[in-house]
Amino acid sequence: MEVERMNRDECDILRLKGRLDLAGAEAIEGFFKEYRMEPMQGRRVIVNFAEVPYISSSGLRVLVSALNDVKEQGGEMVLCEMNVGVEEVFEFSGLNDVFKIYREEDDALQAVSAP
Amino acid sequence: MTNLMPNSQADLCLSLRADPKLVVIACKAVRNLAEIHGMNERDCYRLELATDEVCSNAITHACERDEHRNYRLEAAYDEVDDSIVVWVYDRGEGFDIERVKEVKELPKPPNCPVGGLGLHLVRKVTDDIDYLCGKNGENCLIFRKRVIPEPKLAAEA
Numbered sequence: 143m144e145v146e147r148m149n150r151d152e153c154d155i156l157r158l159k160g161r162l163d164l165a166g167a168e169a170i171e172g173f174f175k176e177y178r179m180e181p182m183q184g185r186r187v188i189v190n191f192a193e194v195p196y197i198s199s200s201g202l203r204v205l206v207s208a209l210n211d212v213k214e215q216g217g218e219m220v221l222c223e224m225n226v227g228v229e230e231v232f233e234f235s236g237l238n239d240v241f242k243i244y245r246e247e248d249d250a251l252q253a254v255s256a257p
Numbered sequence: 258m259t260n261l262m263p264n265s266q267a268d269l270c271l272s273l274r275a276d277p278k279l280v281v282i283a284c285k286a287v288r289n290l291a292e293i294h295g296m297n298e299r300d301c302y303r304l305e306l307a308t309d310e311v312c313s314n315a316i317t318h319a320c321e322r323d324e325h326r327n328y329r330l331e332a333a334y335d336e337v338d339d340s341i342v343v344w345v346y347d348r349g350e351g352f353d354i355e356r357v358k359e360v361k362e363l364p365k366p367p368n369c370p371v372g373g374l375g376l377h378l379v380r381k382v383t384d385d386i387d388y389l390c391g392k393n394g395e396n397c398l399i400f401r402k403r404v405i406p407e408p409k410l411a412a413e414a
Contacts, residue, residue: 165278230303
């Protein structure tokens with residue numbers, strides 16, 4: 143599991159790559175621990191799932207924790223480009239009501255950029 | 258859970274070290290068994306998810322207490338019910354499956370942690386789930402998913 147980080151329009155784009163299962167979650171927990179240490183005031187974050195073929199509850203936990211960290215500091219975190227299987231796991235867990243999920247990265251960018 | 262077959266009829270038997278990186282081996286093996294018996298792609302994904310959640314639970318909750326740090330998985334195709342049955346054995350503390358079954362909906366974060374989410378997902382994506390505490394200290398979580406083939410395209414029908 144890897145995280146590619148980039149910036150678009152002053153927004154952090156985190157492109158996840160690989161299976162977000164127990165092993166994948168342990169792998170990206172380290173990234174999010176460091177990410178949390180950075181100044182996050184009002185940070186806008188888009189997590190792109192285009193290269194995530196699979197997610198389990200272990201992956202959901204890491205994302206919920208990251209969402210809470212970003213929100214606590216007045217920021218916003220949204221998700222995009224999920225495949226049908228991954229999207230269904232969010233629905234079954236009820237977390238599709240907790241996260242804002244967009245079809246395309248551009249849609250997500252537009253949503254977090256809107257005043 | 259009804260019509261459980263004896264484990265001697267399992268098509269697949271794995272003993273796995275409690276390493277998160279190895280869970281994918283169990284997931285893919287169960288998925289392949291389901292594919293062989295014609296399960297549709299969407300349900301194969303769900304079966305893989307259920308297998309993943311139960312094996313991950315065994316690693317994080319049960320194997321910590323086990324000096325051998327391993328767990329076992331068996332899977333079989335049940336001709337009677339046209340379903341895939343999976344057994345996952347560990348030597349953990351055990352829990353009350355009825356309490357898990359009672360939960361209809363998990364509270365939403367951030368007000369509460371997402372503990373119990375794994376078994377909640379297993380219940381959602383399988384047709385039957387049960388949990389047996391053995392006298393020898395070995396527990397077994399069992400789940401079943403019926404085989405529903407891919408819908409035929411109009412041209413094929």
